[in-house]
Each structure stands twice: as C-alpha cells, then as structure tokens.
Amino acid sequence: MIFHRHLRRNAIKLEGQRSATLDLARGRLVLISGFFVLVYVLFALRAFDLTIIQYKPISSAEDLAQLEQGAGEVVAHVPRGDVVDRNGVLLATTLKTASLYVDPYLISDPQAAAKRLSAIFSDLKYGTALQKLQSAKRFVWLKRGILPDEQYKVLEIGEPGLGFRYEERRVYPQGSLLAHLLGYTTIDNAGQAGIERSFDGLLGAGGGGQDLALTIDTRLQHALRREIEATIDEFSAKAGFGVIMDVRTGEILAGVSLPDFDPHHAGKAPNNALFNRLSLGVYELGSVFKIFSTAALFETLNVPMSTTFDAREPIKVGRFAINDYHAEDRVLTVPEVFMYSSNIGSAMMGQAVGATALRDFYRDLGLLDRLDFEIREVTKPLVPNPWGEVSTLTASYGHGIATTPLQVVAAVSSIVNGGYLVKPKLVKSDIVPPREEVRVVSDKTAHRMRQLLRLTVTDGTARKADVPGYLVGGKTGTAEKSVAGKYDRKKLISSFVGVFPMDAPRYAVFIGVDEPKGTKASFGYATAGWTAAPAVQRTISSMVSILGLEPKHIVAEQDIAAPLKHYIAVKGAH
Amino acid sequence: MSLFSRTDKSIFGEWWWTVDRGMLSAFLVLIVFGVVLVATASPPVAERIGLGSFYFLKRHVLLLVPATMMLIGVSMLDRRQIWRLSSLVFAGSIVALILVLATGTEIKGAQRWIRIFGFSLQPSEFTKPAFLIVAAWLMGLQKTKENVRGNLIAAGLYFLVITLFLLQPDLGMTVILTASWAAQIFLAGLPFRWLFAFGAAGIAGLVAVYFSFDHVKSRIDRFIDPSSGDNFQVERSLDAFQNGGLFGTGPGQGSVKLGLPDAHADFIFSVLGEEFGLFFVLILMLILGFILLRGFNRLMDHDDMFTVLAAGGLLTMFGLQAMVHMGSTLNLLPTKGMTLPFISYGGSSALSMGFAMGVVLALTRRQRRSSISKGGM
Numbered sequence: 001m002i003f004h005r006h007l008r009r010n011a012i013k014l015e016g017q018r019s020a021t022l023d024l025a026r027g028r029l030v031l032i033s034g035f036f037v038l039v040y041v042l043f044a045l046r047a048f049d050l051t052i053i054q055y056k057p058i059s060s061a062e063d064l065a066q067l068e069q070g071a072g073e074v075v076a077h078v079p080r081g082d083v084v085d086r087n088g089v090l091l092a093t094t095l096k097t098a099s100l101y102v103d104p105y106l107i108s109d110p111q112a113a114a115k116r117l118s119a120i121f122s123d124l125k126y127g128t129a130l131q132k133l134q135s136a137k138r139f140v141w142l143k144r145g146i147l148p149d150e151q152y153k154v155l156e157i158g159e160p161g162l163g164f165r166y167e168e169r170r171v172y173p174q175g176s177l178l179a180h181l182l183g184y185t186t187i188d189n190a191g192q193a194g195i196e197r198s199f200d201g202l203l204g205a206g207g208g209g210q211d212l213a214l215t216i217d218t219r220l221q222h223a224l225r226r227e228i229e230a231t232i233d234e235f236s237a238k239a240g241f242g243v244i245m246d247v248r249t250g251e252i253l254a255g256v257s258l259p260d261f262d263p264h265h266a267g268k269a270p271n272n273a274l275f276n277r278l279s280l281g282v283y284e285l286g287s288v289f290k291i292f293s294t295a296a297l298f299e300t301l302n303v304p305m306s307t308t309f310d311a312r313e314p315i316k317v318g319r320f321a322i323n324d325y326h327a328e329d330r331v332l333t334v335p336e337v338f339m340y341s342s343n344i345g346s347a348m349m350g351q352a353v354g355a356t357a358l359r360d361f362y363r364d365l366g367l368l369d370r371l372d373f374e375i376r377e378v379t380k381p382l383v384p385n386p387w388g389e390v391s392t393l394t395a396s397y398g399h400g401i402a403t404t405p406l407q408v409v410a411a412v413s414s415i416v417n418g419g420y421l422v423k424p425k426l427v428k429s430d431i432v433p434p435r436e437e438v439r440v441v442s443d444k445t446a447h448r449m450r451q452l453l454r455l456t457v458t459d460g461t462a463r464k465a466d467v468p469g470y471l472v473g474g475k476t477g478t479a480e481k482s483v484a485g486k487y488d489r490k491k492l493i494s495s496f497v498g499v500f501p502m503d504a505p506r507y508a509v510f511i512g513v514d515e516p517k518g519t520k521a522s523f524g525y526a527t528a529g530w531t532a533a534p535a536v537q538r539t540i541s542s543m544v545s546i547l548g549l550e551p552k553h554i555v556a557e558q559d560i561a562a563p564l565k566h567y568i569a570v571k572g573a574h
Numbered sequence: 575m576s577l578f579s580r581t582d583k584s585i586f587g588e589w590w591w592t593v594d595r596g597m598l599s600a601f602l603v604l605i606v607f608g609v610v611l612v613a614t615a616s617p618p619v620a621e622r623i624g625l626g627s628f629y630f631l632k633r634h635v636l637l638l639v640p641a642t643m644m645l646i647g648v649s650m651l652d653r654r655q656i657w658r659l660s661s662l663v664f665a666g667s668i669v670a671l672i673l674v675l676a677t678g679t680e681i682k683g684a685q686r687w688i689r690i691f692g693f694s695l696q697p698s699e700f701t702k703p704a705f706l707i708v709a710a711w712l713m714g715l716q717k718t719k720e721n722v723r724g725n726l727i728a729a730g731l732y733f734l735v736i737t738l739f740l741l742q743p744d745l746g747m748t749v750i751l752t753a754s755w756a757a758q759i760f761l762a763g764l765p766f767r768w769l770f771a772f773g774a775a776g777i778a779g780l781v782a783v784y785f786s787f788d789h790v791k792s793r794i795d796r797f798i799d800p801s802s803g804d805n806f807q808v809e810r811s812l813d814a815f816q817n818g819g820l821f822g823t824g825p826g827q828g829s830v831k832l833g834l835p836d837a838h839a840d841f842i843f844s845v846l847g848e849e850f851g852l853f854f855v856l857i858l859m860l861i862l863g864f865i866l867l868r869g870f871n872r873l874m875d876h877d878d879m880f881t882v883l884a885a886g887g888l889l890t891m892f893g894l895q896a897m898v899h900m901g902s903t904l905n906l907l908p909t910k911g912m913t914l915p916f917i918s919y920g921g922s923s924a925l926s927m928g929f930a931m932g933v934v935l936a937l938t939r940r941q942r943r944s945s946i947s948k949g950g951m
Binding site: 019025026039042107108 | 618621622717757760761762763810812813815816817818819820823829830832833847851852855856859862863866867870871873874877879882883886890893897900901904906
C-alpha cells in the first residue's frame with residue numbers, strides 16, 4: 001500500500017512536472033511565433049520599400065540607351081542634308097547605320113555571346129567582348145557603324161542584351177574625289193572642313209537638313225583629277241592642283257588639290273594631304289601674271305600691238321637683274337613678249353603702266369585681297385608691302401606676289417569673258433543673280449588678250465596645250481620657288497592656264513604642279529610648257545567629249561590669233 | 575465536402591476529419607505557386623546551360639508527384655510510425671552523407687549529391703528533418719523517463735550531423751539545423767541562462783566559420799560592405815523587385831531573371847517580385863505566415879512533448895529556411911543559397927519538405943478527445 005501510494009505520488013509528481021514543462025513550451029511557442037511574425041512583417045516592409053518606394057521599372061532598350069547616353073547624344077531626327085553636284089550626282093549623303101551595344105544585365109551567356117561576336121567582327125577580341133558583356137553598366141558600345149550583314153549575324157545570336165542603335169553616318173560616294181572642297185564631318189556629323197563646315201548650319205539639323213547642290217561636274221572633276229595625278233606621277237612632283245571654271249559665271253566645275261584624303265577617315269590623313277592648295281595655298285605663279293600686266297598695258301595706255309620693248313639687256317635695279325628664260329635677245333613686239341614669255345618685256349610693260357596703276361589693276365581683279373569664296377579655307381595673298389619700283393617690275397611677270405590659284409583663275413576668267421569681273425563660285429544657285437556689271441577691262445582689251453592667249457598656244461610656249469578644233473588659248477607660268485628667301489632654280493611651280501574656245505571663251509582650265517622633275521621624254525625640262533600645258537591639253541580633250549562640244553575646224557587664216565602673225569618676226573630672219 | 579462521413583473510421587476517413595485541412599491547402603497553394611514560378615524562371619537558366627527550355631520545369635513537376643504523395647502519406651501516420659520512419663530516414667541519410675563524402679561528385683565547390691535513379695539527391699536535406707524528429711523523440715523521452723539520457727544522446731547525434739555537414743561543407747544547412755534544434759531546446763524548457771550560453775557558443779561558431787571558410791568570409795564582407803566586392807546576384811535581385819512594382823511585369827515578362835544564374839532556385843522569390851509584384855509577394859508571405867502560426871497554434875492544444883518538439887522544430891526549420899531565402903533576395907541577410915520550401919526547383923528539397931511537413935500535418939492532427947482518457951486518471 002505504501003509502495004503503491006509512493007508510486008502514485010511519483011506519477012502525480014511526474015504528471016505535474018509534465019504539465020509545467022508543457023505550459024512553459026506553450027509560452028515559448030508564442031515567443032517563436034512572435035519572432036516569425038516580426039521577421040515576416042520586417043520582410044514585408046522591405047518588399048514594400050523595394051517594389052513601391054524604390055520602384056524603378058526597366059523600360060525598353062531604346063529608353064535605356066538614351067538614359068545612359070544622356071540627353072546630349074540623342075540622335076537628331078533630322079538627317080543631315082545631301083550634297084549633290086550640278087547634275088544631281090550624289091557627293092555626300094547620310095546613311096542610317098546600326099551600331100551595336102550591349103545591356104550586360106540581359107546577357108544570359110556572356111561566354112558564348114562573346115565567342116560568336118568575336119567571330120563576326122574580326123577586330124573585336126574575345127577577351128574585350130567578354131569584358132564588355134560582363135561590365136556592371138547598363139549600356140556599353142560594342143561596335144559602331146556595322147554592316148547590315150553583320151547586324152543579321154548578331155541578331156542570329158539571339159541574346160536579348162544585344163541591341164542596336166541607329167546612327168546617322170556621313171557617306172561620300174565619290175570617296176576622296178572632292179575631299180578638299182566638300183570637306184568632312186566628325187563621327188557626330190559636325191562639319192569640319194569645306195562645304196561641310198561652311199554650310200554646317202544649312203545641312204545640319206539646325207537648318208532643317210537642307211540639301212545643297214554644287215557647281216561641280218563630277219565627270220569633269222574625275223578628268224581633271226586623273227590628269228593632275230598622272231602629271232604628278234610622270235614628273236615626280238610633290239603636289240598638284242587645278243581648277244576648271246566657267247569663265248562667264250565663275251562657277252567651279254572641278255577643283256583638285258593633290259595629295260588628297262579619304263573624307264571617311266580624315267582623322268588619319270596627314271596635314272599635307274588635308275591642305276587645300278586651291279584656296280588656302282599661295283604661290284608665286286610667275287608668267288601667268290603676264291596676262292594681267294599685258295592687259296593693264298592695253299587698258300591704261302591703249303597702245304597698239306606693234307609697240308616694242310627692248311629685251312636685249314637685262315633690267316638692272318640695284319643689285320637685282322631681270323633676265324629672260326626663253327631669251328630672244330632682240331626688240332620684241334607685245335605679241336612676242338607674251339608668246340615667248342619675256343620677263344624683261346613684261347617688266348618694261350609694268351614700268352610703262354606705273355606702280356599705282358598696275359597695283360590698282362591687280363586689286364580690281366581681286367588679286368591683292370583675301371579670296372572671296374564660299375568655303376572658309378581661304379587666305380590672303382602675299383603682296384609686296386610697300387609696293388616699290390622693284391615690286392612693280394617683278395609683279396608684272398608674277399614674282400614677289402603670291403596668290404591662291406583660285407584667285408588667278410577667276411582673274412583670268414574676268415579678262416577673257418569680255419571684261420566682267422567674276423568670283424569663284426562653288427554653290428549652285430537656281431536663281432540666276434543679276435549679272436554683276438563690274439567691268440575690269442574693255443571689250444577691246446579682252447579681245448586682244450584672247451588673241452595673245454591663242455597665239456601662245458599656236459606659236460608660243462604652250463604649243464603642247466592645243467586641242468585641234470577647240471581654239472585653246474593659254475599662258476604658261478614657270479616660277480622658281482622661293483626657299484628661305486632665295487629663289488631655287490631646281491624647285492619650280494609649273495602652271496598653265498588654258499581657256500577655250502578662244503573666239504567665245506567658255507571654260508578656263510588651270511593646272512599647277514609643285515616641284516616637277518624633268519624626265520627623258522621632256523628632255524629634262526620641268527617647265528610649264530612640258531608639264532602643265534600637256535596636262536591641260538589632255539583635260540580639255542576629255543572635257544569636250546564629256547560635255548559633247550563639237551569641234552570647229554577653221555583654217556589658220558581665220559584663227560583669232562592670225563592678225564597678230566605679222567607682228568612676229570620670222571624665226572632666224574635676223 | 576462529404577467525401578468521407580464523420581463516422582468513417584477508415585484510415586482516409588479518419589485522416590480527412592482530423593488533419594488540418596487549412597494547412598494542407600496552404601501547402602498545395604505553395605506547390606502551385608512553385609510550378610508557376612519554376613515555369614517562368616527556369617527556361618532562361620536551362621537554355622543558358624544548354625538544356626531544353628523546359629528541362630527544369632519537367633523535372634520539377636515530375637518530382638512534385640512523390641513530394642505530394644510523401645506530404646499526404648506521411649500525414650496519415652501516427653506518432654509511433656513517425657519516429658520509427660524518421661529513425662530509418664536518419665540512419666539512412668547518415669550513411670548516405672558518409673557515402674557522399676567518400677564518392678560524391680563535387681558541384682560548385684562542395685560534395686553534397688549522390689545519384690539515385692537518375693536524380694541527384696542531397697542526403698543532408700533528409701538528415702535535417704529526420705534529426706529534428708529523432709532529437710524531439712529523445713528529448714521528449716527524457717521528460718517522461720528520468721533514467722533516459724535523451725538530451726545527451728541528441729547532443730551527440732547533433733555533433734555527428736554537423737561534423738558531416740561541415741565536411742561537405744554545407745554551412746547553410748548547419749545553421750538551419752542548429753537554429754531549429756536550438757528552438758527545440760528552447761521549447762523543451764531550457765533556462766534562459768543556458769540559452770544565452772548556447773547563443774554565445776553559436777555566435778562564436780559563426781565567427782570561427784567566418785574565418786575558416788573563405789567563401790563565407792567574402793560573402794559576409796560583401797553583405798556588410800557592398801562596395802567591397804561583386805554583388806552581382808544580390809544587385810540583380812534588388813533590380814528585380816524594383817522592376818516589379820505593385821503588380822509586377824506579368825508572368826514571363828521579367829527581364830532581370832535573365833541575368834540571375836539561380837533564378838529558379840535560390841532567387842525564385844526575386845522572380846516572384848519582378849513578375850507578380852508586391853501584391854503576390856505579400857500573399858506568399860501571408861501563406862507562409864499562416865502555415866507557421868496555424869502550426870504553432872495547433873501545438874498549443876497538444877500535451878505530448880514529442881509532438882510539440884518535433885512539429886515545433888520542423889515548423890521552425892520551415893520558417894527559417896523561407897526567412898533565409900527571402901532575406902537573401904531582399905538583401906536583409908547575407909547571400910545564402912537556400913531554397914524556398916515547396917516553391918524553388920530542387921528535387922531533394924521538395925521531397926524532404928514533403929516529408930517534414932507531412933510529419934507536421936500528422937502530428938497536428940486533431941487528437942481523439944485525449945482529455946476524456948485524461949479525466950479518467
């Protein structure tokens with residue numbers, strides 16, 4: 001009984017203990033529940049914070065790209081305007097090209113994508129690509145300006161993180177053909193040179209992306225460039241330049257400066273190639289200037305063709321002597337001075353005209369002021385200052401005065417077109433402006449000059465420039481380059497300005513070559529008559545067939561230069 | 575719902591009227607959530623590693639069949655059957671753990687998996703609930719039979735298990751197991767001063783782990799100071815939530831998941847946040863909270879120590895696992911690869927959770943008026 005009671009008491013005691021621990025356990029269950037409630041409430045708050053307070057939706061890739069790029073680089077919606085030549089041939093246009101970027105967040109398999117990208121783009125290394133695909137940004141450029149074929153292959157990878165942005169890229173279908181006049185743009189399509197720079201406002205989005213037509217004729221540009229390039233090659237010259245101008249309007253039909261550059265990669269071109277020799281380069285062009293001094297003589301003194309100049313003795317001014325290159329050692333008439341290009345005779349003409357009158361005449365022709373031109377690559381000529389007696393003498397045969405080739409061609413045009421001043425024009429205007437009746441020389445002087453220019457080709461220094469049937473006239477100029485203040489006999493600028501047809505001039509064709517070297521075929525001569533004149537001859541031959549100009553075969557007696565023949569002494573007669 | 579009459583005394587009938595049908599429904603809703611989320615989150619992951627788009631989804635659904643059968647089947651067992659089954663599972667998983675260490679394949683720097691019937695199983699997933707049940711039984715035994723040193727044996731088993739876990743090494747599992755066992759000890763009535771001592775020991779253990787495992791060290795460093803290293807996954811996870819908003823981008827419309835390597839498993843909560851938004855995040859949290867509170871509440875009625883300890887420990891394990899998963903994705907806890915119970919892809923996890931929650935359902939079944947028999951005493 002006692003034993004039994006003891007057992008029973010024990011059982012009760014145990015039972016009591018158990019319920020006590022169970023009560024404790026229940027209390028602690030509440031604590032654990034409380035802990036979880038607390039944690040879950042905290043998590044819910046955090047989820048609210050992230051999804052609602054920090055709500056930052058990922059929108060379309062295009063939006064992302066713009067966000068990453070910043071407002072400044074948003075693609076302009078107005079594409080840059082096209083540039084065409086006078087016949088509508090495309091010279092510069094804007095193409096929409098795809099550029100590849102990556103949003104690394106959306107790349108699911110960077111290794112595989114990098115491998116395939118590096119296979120598509122040979123210049124994109126696997127390591128570089130992988131690095132970009134795994135970068136922490138939301139927008140990384142992979143490759144700009146890709147081809148449609150490449151874009152197709154990238155799309156085939158099927159990575160949602162690879163996206164395209166369409167950019168506008170300037171394209172020059174003619175390549176380097178018009179590099180200097182047309183200029184080029186930056187990758188962001190800002191004009192950097194030539195037409196692209198000077199008409200940036202008009203072509204760009206600001207001007208509504210207007211199109212622009214130039215006076216250039218691409219076909220003539222090709223012909224001129226080809227002949228200048230051939231001349232540079234043939235005579236191992238350093239550089240060359242040339243212009244074809246409509247003498248009545250001053251419109252530039254072709255303008256070449258060599259060496260040139262690829263406008264798509266202008267950044268890689270050397271300065272020598274970027275330099276526009278036509279409007280930014282100044283040269284002492286030598287005897288070409290005899291056109292101006294002779295015209296000044298007719299215009300100011302109205303002397304007859306028979307007027308003579310004694311070219312037997314060099315002119316001595318102080319320590320300075322003027323000699324003739326093609327020395328005739330006799331008394332020369334005006335046509336003889338011109339056709340044989342006598343420096344002594346021309347200097348005497350300048351003397352006769354007088355310093356002030358000659359300078360004023362040059363100024364009227366626009367030879368002494370900054371070139372007035374539509375592109376900004378222009379410069380001022382180097383003009384003797386003060387203009388003394390010696391300057392008058394040398395300026396008469398084109399020394400001591402350095403001008404841009406474009407100025408010279410415009411001045412020649414102004415004389416041969418009948419005496420109306422023309423300015424070089426590059427932008428074609430549909431509205432024909434009222435002809436500026438600024439006369440620089442009289443009809444009579446203009447006619448006489450045409451005769452003299454024609455005579456130089458038929459009988460003078462430029463016989464290699466003649467194209468039968470087209471009455472080519474012109475004037476050679478062989479100038480020694482001034483190197484460190486001294487004239488170097490070996491270093492020449494040989495140039496020729498041709499005009500045709502001389503009975504009613506339409507076109508002036510000018511070509512100059514810098515430092516040509518004589519060849520066997522030219523008997524060592526690098527003068528204009530052997531270098532630039534044949535180049536102009538070939539250019540004109542091409543021109544007439546391109547433009548469809550019909551030849552006019554006339555007998556020598558009816559040639560415009562025929563009346564001058566009796567002012568020329570028969571060779572060997574004295 | 576008169577599938578079974580109340581007086582039906584068959585196993586099914588009895589089960590139907592005694593099981594917590596609310597909690598059972600909650601588990602089934604979680605499973606549906608899981609199928610939807612694995613369907614949207616796993617195809618990019620599968621494609622990335624060169625498997626078919628629906629590789630993970632198919633396997634997930636395939637494994638849910640045994641997992642659900644396990645959940646319901648185990649919930650029909652009585653407590654004696656439960657601890658017998660658990661002892662077997664425990665012993666088997668310990669053997670498997672040793673096998674894994676000896677022969678297992680190493681994946682991502684740890685040896686955790688063995689292959690059975692073409693599926694890789696992670697034995698530690700099964701050790702965890704089985705240990706908690708065995709420990710609960712041992713500790714409950716000590717309360718009723720003074721001469722049984724249940725606590726001591728449980729402690730011995732604990733050290734055996736965590737030694738095997740740490741050898742793999744599997745720190746996350748160790749932490750969850752330790753915390754769940756600590757909850758059991760807490761429920762068993764350990765005085766608070768001892769709890770503090772254990773807490774201190776736990777912290778000391780974590781500090782030791784911090785210095786002995788480089789990857790743990792770097793992960794915690796990165797949590798404390800995000801600028802100290804690459805937080806790619808966590809940042810993507812936060813982006814996902816921020817992209818979600820109130821109602822999310824819509825199923826399958828998320829984009830951040832594309833960049834999350836573990837979107838279908840350790841970061842599935844982020845996918846929920848991105849595609850379904852705060853609304854469904856809160857619904858999921860409510861379901862999880864409902865399961866926990868309902869479970870703890872049902873335990874209040876029970877006067878059996880084993881039941882309280884086992885179910886309490888398992889519920890704590892369930893709750894902690896969900897907590898670590900959500901805390902990692904919300905950047906409130908250091909990144910720890912932890913599956914979201916019943917939702918994440920993961921065969922072992924789904925099976926072991928089916929087993930563990932089946933036990934919880936079984937133990938929280940309404941008792942047959944035990945108070946009457948009590949009254950007779």
